[in-house]
Amino acid sequence: MTQISTLTPPADLLAEVVHRPFGLFGRHGLIATYRARRRFRQDLERVLTDNPHLISDMGMTDWQARAEIVKPFWEA
Numbered sequence: 001m002t003q004i005s006t007l008t009p010p011a012d013l014l015a016e017v018v019h020r021p022f023g024l025f026g027r028h029g030l031i032a033t034y035r036a037r038r039r040f041r042q043d044l045e046r047v048l049t050d051n052p053h054l055i056s057d058m059g060m061t062d063w064q065a066r067a068e069i070v071k072p073f074w075e076a
Helices: 011-019 023-050 053-057 062-069
Strands: none
Touching (some): 023 053, 023 062
């Protein structure tokens, strides 16, 4: 029978993770959120230029779509 051991990180690494503002995985989540926002806004701009009639199907006005496109990636 094989025994599976659990790996525990060293105490100094755990202390460093606790003091980080976003933790070990939070920063990755933040970057992923920023990328998703940027990708959404790029897709929205593409729809606005190629098929502007679809903007109303999305429940947005032309003005709302343009306002969303110009937002920086860090704004929700």
